[in-house]
Amino acid sequence: MQTKFIIFIVLVILIVGGFGAYSGLKTRGPGKLDGFAQCLKTSGAQFYGAFWCPHCQKQKELFGSSKQYLPYIECSTSDGQGTNQICKDKKIEGFPTWLFADGSSISGEVSLITLAGKTQCLLP
Numbered sequence: 001m002q003t004k005f006i007i008f009i010v011l012v013i014l015i016v017g018g019f020g021a022y023s024g025l026k027t028r029g030p031g032k033l034d035g036f037a038q039c040l041k042t043s044g045a046q047f048y049g050a051f052w053c054p055h056c057q058k059q060k061e062l063f064g065s066s067k068q069y070l071p072y073i074e075c076s077t078s079d080g081q082g083t084n085q086i087c088k089d090k091k092i093e094g095f096p097t098w099l100f101a102d103g104s105s106i107s108g109e110v111s112l113i114t115l116a117g118k119t120q121c122l123l124p
Contacts, residue, residue: 031063031064031065031066031069032064032066032124033063033064033066033112033123033124034066034069035124036063036066036112036116036121036122036123036124037063037066037067037068037069037070038069039119039121039122040070040071040115040119040121041069041070041071043100043101043119043120043121044100044101044119045071045098045099045100045101045115045118045119046071046073046098046099046100047059047070047071047072047073047096047097047098048072048073048075048087048090048092048095048096048097048098048099049072049073049074049075049095049096049097050074050075050076050080050095051074051076051080052076052080053076053095053096055095055096055108055109056095056096058109059096059109059110060072062109062111062112073086073087075087075092075095093107094107094108095107096108096109096110098110098115098118100118100119101119102118104118106118
């Protein structure tokens with residue numbers, strides 16, 4: 001009885017691990033918005049946010065796996081209780097805030113189309 005149980009557990013682990021490996025393979029490779037996110041950075045756009053901010057998380061989610069290329073600047077101190085000096089110097093008062101090369105800014109969640117228009121970056 002105990003041997004059958006151990007075999008069952010091993011099979012469950014292998015099946016779950018197999019599904020995990022398969023889903024990991026599906027998400028590898030370039031993200032759909034990699035070039036767009038990289039262009040935002042090259043254009044001089046800057047995305048200021050805080051790790052605890054739900055709107056910042058939603059903004060990042062728009063980019064999917066390409067979020068790693070965003071010109072993101074973390075404003076919160078690690079304890080979530082304060083603001084980093086760079087964000088104080090830039091007078092960032094709300095999250096998310098985007099600053100652009102032309103000196104303009106937009107606060108709140110910003111659509112990809114708006115970001116494209118502000119930066120001349122092309123959406124795929």
